[in-house]
Amino acid sequence: MKRHSSYILAAIVLVLLAAACASQRKLSSIRGNSVGAGLRLSREESSLPELSNQTERRRDTLKVQDLDGKEVLIMRAIKDESTGEMVATEVLDAAVVTARFRNVAERRGEVDIEFQVIVSDSLQDRKWQLRFYPRMYVLADTLELDPILITGDEFRRNQVRGYQRYENFLASIAKDSSRFIDTRSLEIFLERNLPQLYRFKEDTSVVTEAQFASAFGVTEQEALQHYTNKMRKRWNAMKVKSKDRMFRRYVKTPIQEGIRLDTVIAGANGDFIYNYLQTIHTRPKLRKVDVVLQGEIRDGLNTKLYDIPPSPPLTFYISSVSAFVDDTERYKLKIIERRAEANTAYRVAFATGKSAIDVKLGDNQNEMQRIRENLRSLMQNEVFDLDSIVVTASCSPEGSYQANEKLAQARSESVTEHFRRYIRHYRDSIERERGFMVDEEGNIVHAEKVPDIPFTARSNAEDWEGLYSLVQADTLLSEKLKEQLEKNSFRKTPPDEREGKLRKQEGYAYIKESLYPLLRTVKFDFFLHRKGMVKDTIHTTVLDTTYMDGVQAIRDHDYELAISLLRPYNDFNTAVAYLSMDYNASARAILEKMERSPMVNYMLAILYSRDGDDQNAVQCYYTACQQDQSYVFRGNLDPEISALIKRYNLNAEPEDDLDSYY
Numbered sequence: 001m002k003r004h005s006s007y008i009l010a011a012i013v014l015v016l017l018a019a020a021c022a023s024q025r026k027l028s029s030i031r032g033n034s035v036g037a038g039l040r041l042s043r044e045e046s047s048l049p050e051l052s053n054q055t056e057r058r059r060d061t062l063k064v065q066d067l068d069g070k071e072v073l074i075m076r077a078i079k080d081e082s083t084g085e086m087v088a089t090e091v092l093d094a095a096v097v098t099a100r101f102r103n104v105a106e107r108r109g110e111v112d113i114e115f116q117v118i119v120s121d122s123l124q125d126r127k128w129q130l131r132f133y134p135r136m137y138v139l140a141d142t143l144e145l146d147p148i149l150i151t152g153d154e155f156r157r158n159q160v161r162g163y164q165r166y167e168n169f170l171a172s173i174a175k176d177s178s179r180f181i182d183t184r185s186l187e188i189f190l191e192r193n194l195p196q197l198y199r200f201k202e203d204t205s206v207v208t209e210a211q212f213a214s215a216f217g218v219t220e221q222e223a224l225q226h227y228t229n230k231m232r233k234r235w236n237a238m239k240v241k242s243k244d245r246m247f248r249r250y251v252k253t254p255i256q257e258g259i260r261l262d263t264v265i266a267g268a269n270g271d272f273i274y275n276y277l278q279t280i281h282t283r284p285k286l287r288k289v290d291v292v293l294q295g296e297i298r299d300g301l302n303t304k305l306y307d308i309p310p311s312p313p314l315t316f317y318i319s320s321v322s323a324f325v326d327d328t329e330r331y332k333l334k335i336i337e338r339r340a341e342a343n344t345a346y347r348v349a350f351a352t353g354k355s356a357i358d359v360k361l362g363d364n365q366n367e368m369q370r371i372r373e374n375l376r377s378l379m380q381n382e383v384f385d386l387d388s389i390v391v392t393a394s395c396s397p398e399g400s401y402q403a404n405e406k407l408a409q410a411r412s413e414s415v416t417e418h419f420r421r422y423i424r425h426y427r428d429s430i431e432r433e434r435g436f437m438v439d440e441e442g443n444i445v446h447a448e449k450v451p452d453i454p455f456t457a458r459s460n461a462e463d464w465e466g467l468y469s470l471v472q473a474d475t476l477l478s479e480k481l482k483e484q485l486e487k488n489s490f491r492k493t494p495p496d497e498r499e500g501k502l503r504k505q506e507g508y509a510y511i512k513e514s515l516y517p518l519l520r521t522v523k524f525d526f527f528l529h530r531k532g533m534v535k536d537t538i539h540t541t542v543l544d545t546t547y548m549d550g551v552q553a554i555r556d557h558d559y560e561l562a563i564s565l566l567r568p569y570n571d572f573n574t575a576v577a578y579l580s581m582d583y584n585a586s587a588r589a590i591l592e593k594m595e596r597s598p599m600v601n602y603m604l605a606i607l608y609s610r611d612g613d614d615q616n617a618v619q620c621y622y623t624a625c626q627q628d629q630s631y632v633f634r635g636n637l638d639p640e641i642s643a644l645i646k647r648y649n650l651n652a653e654p655e656d657d658l659d660s661y662y
Helices: 001-031 151-169 183-193 195-202 207-214 221-228 230-241 243-250 364-379 402-434 464-473 481-488 493-502 510-519 545-555 559-566 573-581 584-591 598-610 616-627 630-634 639-648
Strands: 038-041 059-065 072-073 077-079 087-089 102-104 110-119 128-140 141-142 148-154 259-263 272-281 288-298 305-306 314-319 333-336 339-346 384-394 437-438 444-445 455-460 521-528 537-543
Touching: 001 305, 001 616, 038 288, 038 314, 059 616, 102 110, 102 339, 110 128, 110 288, 110 314, 128 272, 128 493, 148 151, 183 364, 230 243, 333 639, 364 384, 364 402, 364 521, 402 455, 402 521, 464 481, 493 510, 510 545, 545 559, 545 573, 559 573, 573 584, 573 598, 584 598, 598 616, 598 630, 598 639, 616 630
Parallel strands: 102 314, 148 259, 384 455
Antiparallel strands: 038 110, 059 072, 077 087, 110 272, 128 141, 128 148, 128 288, 288 305, 288 314, 333 537, 339 521, 384 521, 437 444
């Protein structure tokens, strides 16, 4: 029996050694041959947009007309090498795509980058994990795509076993502190020495810590501490602190999250192929994207066995209908008025019942400086001349209307006189700076004088309209008060009676304290005219900035913004924006009404192809190519046209003249 067991044990050891040697030989072969994974293009048809009529049978032959109205037959055909004639044929799908580049189309501001990851069986082993890291190079940026993991079944079993051991470790950590107390010894002690306390075992009434200590001379905590197994408690605390360390000990290679694929294989049964699809948002100036794949092999101890070398790049050339945008500047009619107005309000503080300006009162120094700066900027304006200024002072409703009217007028006149003197002084200083000139005859010629600017002083005795606006905008006042002030019965009351009614309202104290000061303002109205302009109005054209912003939005691939800006114009660029967002009916409604330029015909070909209308699609593409041969090559960039070219073998021989393509 012992001899039989020895044979079994020896057989197991030999099997394990053989498996280990096999893995080692495979690794040596991989290193010696620099084996890597591969990238290749997916089937091209998988990238094409779905057409509405995909289930309909396609015709092999189409009739189209050239620019002279002559009919031309388009068929699925190839050139017979022996006779040189075009012969109808059925094109078979290719099994494997070997090209390293592809033209992909941007639609709705996005591009689908689709490729296949090929992992040969020579890289696969049940004890290994293959980690692949696709990288995408977009302009100056390198984007790390989601990894792909291919995990051997033995590797995964070791992972799961590590997690199970860690779960067992966590289960051994005590979460209830009562597990450290020797409850049996504690009960015996209480029963023998403190029978009064032991009776509490069956008593559910609450006993406070103070009552416990008062009755028995020892606290509950002291009793528990005496019968607590301190060594077990310390050992448990050490386990809690070592959770991270034990996780690293048991789980050598954690199961990763946030990856594209983690598949488990039981053995090397041929090449592993994964279809990878990554959608990216387009950017201005984005013309191509490169994709490279590299990776590594790890064993169950998370030891790196081999760096999988980078694959040759796949290149995706991006085509966008935004290239069709018309950059022609657009102008709109603008009516320019000779006269213009501007106004602004300032909070000049006055002493109660006074009209004299005190620059030291409140924030007057800053407010007066703001007025002076505004006046200087208007007098130095290169577009407008300042004709006149109207100054209006306002008071709050506090006090009698008659007194407020006089006070407001006096304050307005005070401010008017103050700044009239300022402007005169400023005007004199400008004239002194300009000086004078002496002409050829020796006469003194003074520079053009700065005209005097008339002021008008007006008053707004009580600014009730301003008060109504402030009350409605205030969030602290009640809706009831706001409704009361909106009533006609209140608004049509004479001002003094109105203020008396307001004084009786619940929020009056707040209004007087917080809102009344905001009504004591001095408003400046500036009346100007355009320099050198005689007529009251002039009609001119200016750049339509809204339209040009829409054009720029197309260039920036922000098609939703472009549509919102260009929709009112309903022109060619609007159709480009619609086409970019697959709003095909809207784009077609615009383009079908336009003159059939090469670009219009080509865009219509895209639209008809999307609708599955091959007849009109080929006709428009054929006409566009006759009008402009550059569209022969452009057709390979857009999947809608590229599908037509392949289906009907268009553009078969680009070295001949255009008519021989069809």
